[in-house]
Structure formats: C-alpha cells, structure tokens
Amino acid sequence: MTAGARSTAVTPAPGGAGRAAARAAVPVAGLLALVVLLVAFDPIGAITDAPPVEELAVERTVLTDGEIELRVRNDGPDPVTVAQVIVNDAYWAHTVSDRTLTRLDTATVRVPYPWEEGLPLHIRMVSSTGATFDHEIDVATGTPERDGRSLGVYALLGLAIGVVPVALGLLWLPSLRRVSARWIAVALAFTVGLLAFLLVDTVDEGLELAGATGEALGGLELFAVGALVVIVVLLAVESATLRRSASGAAGEVRASGLSLAYLVAVGIGLHNLGEGLAVGAASARGAVALGTALVVGFAVHNLTEGLAIAAPLSEHGPGGGVSAGHLAGLVAVAGLPTVPGAWLGAYAFSPAWAALAFGVAAGAIAQVLWVVGRHLLATPDGRSGAAAAGFVVALVVMYVTGLAVV
Amino acid sequence: MSATGPLAPDPGRRRFLRRLGMAGAAVGGAAAVGPAALGGASTRSSRRRDLARGHVPGHPAHQGHDGQSGMGTVGQVDHARNGFDPHAMLTDFDGGTTSRDRSGRTVREYAIVAAPKEIEVAPGVFFPAWAYNGRVPGPTIRATAGDRIRITFTNGSAHPHTIHFHGIHPAAMDGVPGAGEVHPGERFVYDFVAEPFGTHLYHCHSLPLANHIHRGLYGAFIVDPPGGRPPANEMVMVMNAFDTDFDGENEIYAANTVAFAYMDRPITMRRGELQRVHVVNITEFDPINSIHLHANFFDLYRTGTSLEPHEFTDTISMGQAERHMIEFRYDTPGRFMFHAHQSEFVELGWMGFFEVEE
Numbered sequence: 048m049t050a051g052a053r054s055t056a057v058t059p060a061p062g063g064a065g066r067a068a069a070r071a072a073v074p075v076a077g078l079l080a081l082v083v084l085l086v087a088f089d090p091i092g093a094i095t096d097a098p099p100v101e102e103l104a105v106e107r108t109v110l111t112d113g114e115i116e117l118r119v120r121n122d123g124p125d126p127v128t129v130a131q132v133i134v135n136d137a138y139w140a141h142t143v144s145d146r147t148l149t150r151l152d153t154a155t156v157r158v159p160y161p162w163e164e165g166l167p168l169h170i171r172m173v174s175s176t177g178a179t180f181d182h183e184i185d186v187a188t189g190t191p192e193r194d195g196r197s198l199g200v201y202a203l204l205g206l207a208i209g210v211v212p213v214a215l216g217l218l219w220l221p222s223l224r225r226v227s228a229r230w231i232a233v234a235l236a237f238t239v240g241l242l243a244f245l246l247v248d249t250v251d252e253g254l255e256l257a258g259a260t261g262e263a264l265g266g267l268e269l270f271a272v273g274a275l276v277v278i279v280v281l282l283a284v285e286s287a288t289l290r291r292s293a294s295g296a297a298g299e300v301r302a303s304g305l306s307l308a309y310l311v312a313v314g315i316g317l318h319n320l321g322e323g324l325a326v327g328a329a330s331a332r333g334a335v336a337l338g339t340a341l342v343v344g345f346a347v348h349n350l351t352e353g354l355a356i357a358a359p360l361s362e363h364g365p366g367g368g369v370s371a372g373h374l375a376g377l378v379a380v381a382g383l384p385t386v387p388g389a390w391l392g393a394y395a396f397s398p399a400w401a402a403l404a405f406g407v408a409a410g411a412i413a414q415v416l417w418v419v420g421r422h423l424l425a426t427p428d429g430r431s432g433a434a435a436a437g438f439v440v441a442l443v444v445m446y447v448t449g450l451a452v453v
Numbered sequence: 454m455s456a457t458g459p460l461a462p463d464p465g466r467r468r469f470l471r472r473l474g475m476a477g478a479a480v481g482g483a484a485a486v487g488p489a490a491l492g493g494a495s496t497r498s499s500r501r502r503d504l505a506r507g508h509v510p511g512h513p514a515h516q517g518h519d520g521q522s523g524m525g526t527v528g529q530v531d532h533a534r535n536g537f538d539p540h541a542m543l544t545d546f547d548g549g550t551t552s553r554d555r556s557g558r559t560v561r562e563y564a565i566v567a568a569p570k571e572i573e574v575a576p577g578v579f580f581p582a583w584a585y586n587g588r589v590p591g592p593t594i595r596a597t598a599g600d601r602i603r604i605t606f607t608n609g610s611a612h613p614h615t616i617h618f619h620g621i622h623p624a625a626m627d628g629v630p631g632a633g634e635v636h637p638g639e640r641f642v643y644d645f646v647a648e649p650f651g652t653h654l655y656h657c658h659s660l661p662l663a664n665h666i667h668r669g670l671y672g673a674f675i676v677d678p679p680g681g682r683p684p685a686n687e688m689v690m691v692m693n694a695f696d697t698d699f700d701g702e703n704e705i706y707a708a709n710t711v712a713f714a715y716m717d718r719p720i721t722m723r724r725g726e727l728q729r730v731h732v733v734n735i736t737e738f739d740p741i742n743s744i745h746l747h748a749n750f751f752d753l754y755r756t757g758t759s760l761e762p763h764e765f766t767d768t769i770s771m772g773q774a775e776r777h778m779i780e781f782r783y784d785t786p787g788r789f790m791f792h793a794h795q796s797e798f799v800e801l802g803w804m805g806f807f808e809v810e811e
Contacts, residue, residue: 133704139524177580
C-alpha cells in the first residue's frame with residue numbers, strides 16, 4: 048500500500064469513531080497551537096514590557112540555638128533570586144539551599160544568628176533586583192524539637208482538649224435516656240446549635256488562614272475546595288448508608304440514632320483537628336506557658352461537644368443499647384483528631400495546609416448540621432418552642448465558654 | 454520595583470493571641486515593652502535568666518569578616534561587570550584634558566555622559582542606577598583653584614539631567630532646570646572657573662530631585678589650593694546609599710557604592726604615611742551620615758576650604774552635601790576599622806578596614 052493510499056484507506060465503521068475522536072481533539076490541538084504561538088511571540092510582553100513581579104512567602108520558621116531557619120516559597124509569577132539576608136537591620140551571613148526560585152519553588156534559608164529569647168526578630172530578604180521581602184517574628188522562642196517528650200506533651204494537650212471533654216460529655220447519655228421525647232428534641236436542638244456555632248468559628252478561622260496563605264497557592268480556593276469536596280463526599284456516604292438502613296421502606300427515610308451520632312462525631316472531630324492545629328502552632332510559637340488556662344478553657348468548651356453526640360443516641364431510649372465499643376469509637380472520632388492536629392500545628396504548620404484543613408472541617412460541620420437539623424425537624428417535637436430554646440441555649444453556652452479561649 | 458512586600462503573618466500565633474483574649478492581653482504588647490512583660494511565663498524564666506546574664510542562645514556571631522559568619526553580605530561583587538572598582542575609585546582623580554588659554558590659565562576639559570546602568574551594589578543585588586560616565590559615584594573631577602573647567606555634558610538617558618557643581622560660578626552655569634538642564638540626546642558645555650579651593654561635589658539637579666540624586670548622579674569635585682598641600686596618600690570616599698526596593702528607605706549604605714567593599718578587602722596603607730581623605734556625604738533619605746576612625750584621631754578641615762585644621766576628633770557627622778577633608782597617620786601596623794557611626798548604616802554596608810603595613 049502506498050502512503051497516499053494509506054491516508055485515504057478509511058473503512059466506514061471505525062472511521063466514524065476515528066473521525067469523532069479527531070473532531071474531539073480539535074479544541075485541544077487548537078489550544079496547544081495558541082499556547083505555542085503565545086510563548087513563541089510573547090505579544091503581551093511586546094506591549095507591556097512589565098518588570099518582573101517578585102513574591103516570596105515564608106511558610107515555616109524554625110528557631111534553634113543560634114540559628115534562624117526559614118522555608119520560603121516563590122508564590123509569584125516570575126523567578127526570584129535571594130541575594131542577601133538582613134536580620135534586625137544588619138546584613139548577615141547565611142546559606143540558601145537554592146537562591147533562584149522559579150514559580151512555586153521552595154528553598155531553605157539558614158542564618159546563624161544570636162537571636163534572643165522573647166525579643167522580636169525582623170528578617171528581610173533582598174532579591175537580585177533589590178526587592179525586599181520581610182518576615183516578622185513577634186516574640187522569638189525556640190521551636191520545639193521533634194523528640195519523644197514534646198510529642199508526648201502535644202499528645203497530652205490534644206487529649207486534654209479533645210478526647211477527655213468529649214468523653215465526659217457523653218456521660219450525660221444515661222440521664223438523657225430517661226427523659227421524654229420532648230426533652231430529647233431539646234437536646235438535639237442543642238446539638239444543632241453547637242454545630243452552627245462551630246461552623247461559624249471554623250469558617251472564621253479558615254478564612255483568616257486563607258488570607259495568610261500566599262497568593263499563588265490560593266488560600267481561599269483551598270478552603271472552599273476542602274469544604275465542597277467534603278460536603279459532596281459526606282452526602283454520597285450518607286445517602287448510601289441511609290438507603291441501606293431504610294431498606295426500601297417507602298417515604299420515611301430516617302437515620303438511626305447511632306449513625307447520626309457518628310456523623311456529628313465526624314463533624315466535631317474534623318473541627319477538633321483544626322483546633323489542635325491552631326493550638327499546636329500557637330504553643331510552638333512560644334506561649335505554651337499560658338497553655339494551662341487555655342487548655343482548661345478548651346476542655347470546658349468541648350464538654351458540650353460530648354453532649355451533642357449523646358443527644359441523637361438518647362432516642363434509642365433507656366433500653367436501646369449502644370455498645371461500649373461504639374461509645375469509645377464516637378469519642379475517638381470526635382476527640383482524637385486533636386492529637387495529630389496539635390502535632391501538625393507544632394511541627395509542620397503551613398497556612399495553606401491549615402486553610403485546607405479548616406475547609407474540610409467547615410464542610411463536614413455544614414453537612415452534619417444539615418443532616419441533624421433535618422432529622423430534628425422530622426421529629427414530633429422538633430419545631431417546639433422548647434427545641435428552639437435548646438438551640439439558643441447551645442449558642443449562648445458555646446459563646447460564654449468560648450470567651451475563655453476564642 | 455514590583456515586590457509585594459509583607460509576607461504571610463503567623464496565623465497560628467495571631468489566632469492564639471486572639472484566643473487568649475482576656476487571659477493573655479499582655480502578650481500582644483510584650484514585643485513593644487520588652488522581655489520584662491513576659492514575666493508571667495514560667496517556662497521562660499530559665500532562658501530569661503540567661504538573657505539577664507548576657508548569655509544568648511546563639512553561638513558568638515561576630516566571628517570576623519570572612520563573609521561566611523556573622524555580620525556582612527555573602528558572595529562577591531563582580532567589579533569588572535560594574536566597570537568600576539571601589540578600591541580604584543579611592544585614588545582615581547581626573548584632571549581632564551589640560552591646555553592653556555590665551556591668558557595662560559589652565560583649561561581642563563571633560564566629556565561626561567549620563568546614562569542608565571544596572572550596577573551591583575552588594576553581592577547579587579542589582580540597582581537600576583543612573584550614572585555619569587558609567588560609574589557611581591561619577592568621576593572625581595580635580596583642579597586647582599583658578600583653573601577653567603569646561604565640561605561637555607551629553608544626556609544619553611530618557612530623562613533630563615544636569616550637572617550642578619557646588620562652587621562659585623555664574624548663574625547660567627548652575628546646572629539646574631532653566632540653566633544648563635540637558636534634555637535626552639542633547640548636550641551642554643559647563644564652563645566656569647574652579648573656586649574656592651576645597652572638597653566639593655557635583656550632582657544632578659533635575660526634578661524630582663531625590664530620585665535623580667539617589668539613583669547615582671553625583672561625584673566628588675576636588676579643588677586644590679593654588680600652593681598645593683603637603684604630600685600625602687589622597688583618597689576620596691563618597692558616602693552613599695541605595696534604596697533598592699524604592700520605598701523611601703535605604704537597603705544599602707557604603708563608601709563608594711559597594712556595601713562592605715573595604716571590609717571584605719581592606720585599604721592598605723604604610724605606617725606613618727600621611728593619609729588625606731576627602732569625605733563627601735550624598736546619602737539620600739537619611740538626614741545625616743558620618744565617618745569614624747578606630748584607634749586614631751584625625752585633623753578635620755571643614756569643607757577642605759582651609760589650610761589649617763578646624764578640629765582634632767575621631768568622628769564627624771555630615772548632612773547631605775556636607776563634605777570634609779580629614780588627615781591622619783597610623784603609627785602602628787595592624788587592622789583598623791572605620792565606618793559610619795550610625796550603627797544601622799554600619800551593618801547595612803558602610804564599614805571597612807585600613808590595613809596598616811610596615
């Protein structure tokens with residue numbers, strides 16, 4: 048067969064599919080051509096001749112004896128070359144793992160410097176074009192080392208503010224089981240109120256972190272993506288579980304108390320992951336001595352989270368048993384994430400990841416709020432004045448106990 | 454320049470302080486009022502005792518000036534690429550092309566071009582300077598009082614420029630907008646008699662003034678007394694500074710442009726030899742600059758306009774365009790520091806060493 052023959056030898060049936068594929072490839076090919084043309088001729092550059100836009104974000108600061116270490120990222124569009132480092136208005140000897148950073152590259156800047164405990168540090172990096180990038184450390188304090196002892200301390204911190212209060216709150220379950228359906232609705236309304244409060248709190252923190260994230264990484268987008276993905280995933284999980292448990296019962300699709308409790312625990316757990324992150328990061332930055340008051344505040348605050356998990360379970364009534372294993376599981380799901388949260392915050396804090404984590408938490412809480420709220424409204428006493436009062440009381444209690452920490 | 458300055462704050466810490474709210478109200482102000490405010494923090498006390506004793510967590514920082522530890526910049530400036538060397542500029546006096554006019558007066562002719570030039574002001578840090586004859590500071594113009602100076606000035610840049618001399622001359626030769634300002638691509642001849650003798654300077658006087666000066670359009674103008682001065686090793690140090698990020702504050706301070714140039718490579722001199730340094734301050738954005746010599750005193754000739762010293766001191770401060778002539782000798786060999794006595798300027802580049810040899 049000649050080359051010319053091959054090019055035209057298209058049998059009708061596969062040729063149809065081939066043509067369709069070829070047609071589908073046209074936009075992609077067109078786009079490629081556009082990119083090639085833009086890169087080759089740079090028409091925008093020809094009319095603007097804009098100077099480079101240099102940006103550099105400090106993602107992590109580590110202070111050890113006699114050394115300042117910064118992890119920096121180029122989060123601007125153009126390359127940045129770190130030429131010199133100024134510490135407290137003095138040029139200082141230093142090393143940079145890679146002085147020239149292209150977009151999104153990271154590098155480690157190490158400055159041997161006799162920094163002083165408790166005093167501020169002003170670090171300024173000067174680029175090859177003379178642009179400056181400032182990083183302020185308000186109160187210098189040693190970054191905790193990743194040894195067994197500090198891991199243990201942060202684990203204890205996480206347990207104290209996450210696991211213990213949730214477990215204690217769950218101890219209200221026997222009392223809740225003896226009350227009437229009307230009061231159970233109040234307790235559920237309390238749960239809804241708590242979740243609403245946590246949602247606002249999480250969104251607030253998440254947006255603040257998103258604002259602190261470098262532009263290129265898009266803190267707000269990370270936060271929103273985290274939230275939306277979790278909402279969709281949880282919706283899918285929920286509808287799958289409910290379909291299975293409803294097993295064809297027409298119309299009346301209602302979650303069991305236990306699955307509701309688990310949903311609430313997941314929402315609270317993800318919130319507590321973020322809470323651990325914030326506390327770990329903060330205490331690693333030098334205010335750990337003030338942590339005791341803080342931990343007490345969190346414990347009081349989070350006690351109500353246990354109550355919120357207990358409320359859906361109380362619908363099983365005095366006889367409806369929830370095994371000890373499930374209770375432990377609920378505590379673990381809701382409280383334990385505080386521990387890895389505290390570790391991450393203390394040792395690997397970065398605003399971008401934190402914004403994503405808070406997005407995930409916000410999405411989870413929003414979704415759980417929706418499920419529990421729907422469940423509450425479906426119960427006979429769900430729309431009673433007492434239930435409304437329970438909702439309001441939750442907001443007030445969260446606000447008041449939160450005064451100690453929020 | 455296009456830097457977007459402030460970096461991400463530490464959200465965790467800020468958040469934490471906010472969380473502390475009522476309990477930790479004092480912490481936020483701790484930085485402002487110093488370590489005493491942190492007294493409540495028990496885990497800090499041991500470190501704070503160390504602080505009180507003068508111990509710092511770091512190792513000794515000021516280990517010398519090898520550029521690899523302690524204060525200073527990292528790397529080397531490519532002087533060849535710059536086209537000028539701070540060491541060569543110390544003693545690079547330009548007498549021009551000399552001839553005599555009909556009256557027998559010495560005529561010194563110069564050709565000076567102003568043009569933009571990117572210069573390396575600290576290792577790896579480049580500044581978009583405007584330069585006279587490709588160097589910052591511009592050529593050191595040297596004449597004897599009474600000489601006629603003829604400078605053919607060409608503007609090779611996109612902005613109007615002048616050369617405004619500090620000295621005594623006719624209004625038409627003043628080098629200001631309206632009298633000797635040269636537009637892009639044009640030229641002008643400044644023609645005047647060098648008066649009075651002393652240590653002077655010249656600079657661009659086009660507007661906006663601060664920008665035209667701090668971009669590098671300045672230089673020393675030395676007028677010798679008719680009878681000359683005793684023989685000495687003569688040097689010129691123009692104290693300048695660079696606002697590399699264009700925020701109205703300088704990032705680099707130096708004598709003769711390059712930060713720490715004389716720290717990384719000391720100025721050598723012979724023991725007992727008379728040193729005469731013409732020190733000119735052209736620093737923009739800071740009201741004063743100064744020079745201080747270690748382990749020695751100098752004779753100060755204010756503005757260099759006297760044959761007798763005005764003062765015997767070791768530190769002299771100058772506002773912008775103030776300049777003095779100082780004379781000294783080192784009688785023992787060794788390495789002696791000299792620098793501005795604004796400590797901030799020192800650590801941002803304006804310090805160096807004299808290496809006194811046998």
